[in-house]
Amino acid sequence: MATTADIVIIGGGVHGASLAFHLAQRGLAPLVIEKSFLGAGATGRSSGLVRMHYDQRTNSELAWASFQYFRDWKARVGGHCGFVRTGFLQLVGAEHMDALRANVEMHQAIGIPSLLISGDDVRRLAPSFSTDDIVWAAYEPESGYADPASATNALMTAARQNGARLVQGAPVTGIQIQGGKVKGVETSEGAFSAPIVVNAAGAWAGRVNALAGVDLPLDTWRHDTMFVVRPDGMGHTHPAAIDDPHEMYFRPEGELTLVGLEDSNPTGESPESDTDHAKPGFVERAIERICLRIPAMEGGSLHSAHGGYDGITPDQYPMLGPYGPDGYFLECGFSGTGFKTAPAVGACMAEWILDGAPKTVDITGFSPMRFEEGRPVVREHPYQQIWH
Numbered sequence: 001m002a003t004t005a006d007i008v009i010i011g012g013g014v015h016g017a018s019l020a021f022h023l024a025q026r027g028l029a030p031l032v033i034e035k036s037f038l039g040a041g042a043t044g045r046s047s048g049l050v051r052m053h054y055d056q057r058t059n060s061e062l063a064w065a066s067f068q069y070f071r072d073w074k075a076r077v078g079g080h081c082g083f084v085r086t087g088f089l090q091l092v093g094a095e096h097m098d099a100l101r102a103n104v105e106m107h108q109a110i111g112i113p114s115l116l117i118s119g120d121d122v123r124r125l126a127p128s129f130s131t132d133d134i135v136w137a138a139y140e141p142e143s144g145y146a147d148p149a150s151a152t153n154a155l156m157t158a159a160r161q162n163g164a165r166l167v168q169g170a171p172v173t174g175i176q177i178q179g180g181k182v183k184g185v186e187t188s189e190g191a192f193s194a195p196i197v198v199n200a201a202g203a204w205a206g207r208v209n210a211l212a213g214v215d216l217p218l219d220t221w222r223h224d225t226m227f228v229v230r231p232d233g234m235g236h237t238h239p240a241a242i243d244d245p246h247e248m249y250f251r252p253e254g255e256l257t258l259v260g261l262e263d264s265n266p267t268g269e270s271p272e273s274d275t276d277h278a279k280p281g282f283v284e285r286a287i288e289r290i291c292l293r294i295p296a297m298e299g300g301s302l303h304s305a306h307g308g309y310d311g312i313t314p315d316q317y318p319m320l321g322p323y324g325p326d327g328y329f330l331e332c333g334f335s336g337t338g339f340k341t342a343p344a345v346g347a348c349m350a351e352w353i354l355d356g357a358p359k360t361v362d363i364t365g366f367s368p369m370r371f372e373e374g375r376p377v378v379r380e381h382p383y384q385q386i387w388h
């Protein structure tokens, strides 16, 4: 006989754990089923950047609501999430000045601590940065980065203390549907019946949708990152930054600096591909670019490089909410930026499932219905597509 659960969540990444945390807080007993181990997917490879600067309002609102968790993690969740405040700089070329100004105004209207600063200010905050091309930048003094593995563990631990269950090493191989309604899932470890099933399977979400007979435009997205040992004399830290002119982001990690690139992130690959090594050519391109922004990095040395896979959608915004058979929900398609928003997305999804509508932030614009209705999410003041 199948084991029964209130809700089955497929995938033990930060999103599965956050949803379980919020459902358990509301008195439900969700079951998270993970094919491998907690944080084995994108979450375990995430760069963990925690900033609110987006060129789309809902994402900024989600990041700001989530920031309240990162800043106050012990009281809100328990355990720790490894949040380190470094300050965050959004650097853009002169052609994006109007968009930068408009986005900072939007952030300030939400209540996010964000301000426009001059190139001279950037030099004072980050003396190692080359700033000749920077006239203005956006600065978030409160932002930084967190440790995605610790955050996910803490969310799942708190969820379990409130009645959630976690089954690891159990791939979901089937979704049971009767009369247009979800009835449960089949796994390598047996069947679990539940009236609600949530797809939080990251880069595998398209495959899980197929088990439910759901066909949506979800692809896989590959992203490599590199860690460099900073040279002596560069200072013990530096702000985190998205460097739009060089299509790169970077942040400190102790005495290391983590670097990721916005271009050449392939889509459509199997998420089972090798992630222990970065793709050929990535490290050379990343070193060239970080040395353009931080010339002293010429004296640095490579520590390590690897990759990871997330799910991506055509407009690069997540798919959230009910879709397909009754009781089937999506929390996937985070398109490479889903760590920093996970706490609030979990809260919103718990509200959507239990109350019929999200309240913390209105995420209904991220419903997968938008693709068949021909109204993809549109950035209000875009710099460029994040990934290309």
Ligand SMILES: Cc1cc2nc3c(=O)[nH]c(=O)nc-3n(C[C@H](O)[C@H](O)[C@H](O)COP(=O)(O)OP(=O)(O)OC[C@H]3O[C@@H](n4cnc5c(N)ncnc54)[C@H](O)[C@@H]3O)c2cc1C
Pocket (backbone or CB within 6 Å): 010, 011, 012, 013, 014, 015, 016, 033, 034, 035, 036, 037, 038, 039, 040, 041, 042, 043, 044, 045, 046, 047, 048, 049, 050, 170, 171, 172, 173, 200, 201, 202, 203, 204, 205, 208, 223, 224, 225, 307, 308, 309, 310, 331, 332, 334, 335, 336, 337, 338, 339, 340, 341
């Ligand atoms: C290299 C990299 C760097 C990133 N940097 C940042 C960043 O700086 N800031 C940021 O906000 N975001 C970042 N992201 C994006 C962010 O990490 C992801 O959006 C987020 O972690 C997605 O979490 P998730 O829980 O949806 O997916 P995942 O963490 O991928 O979890 C999905 C889980 O589902 C499991 N699963 C799949 N199929 C099945 C099945 N059939 N049965 C059971 N379990 C299954 C998988 O094993 C996996 O553990 C980055 C992503 C990558 C790859």
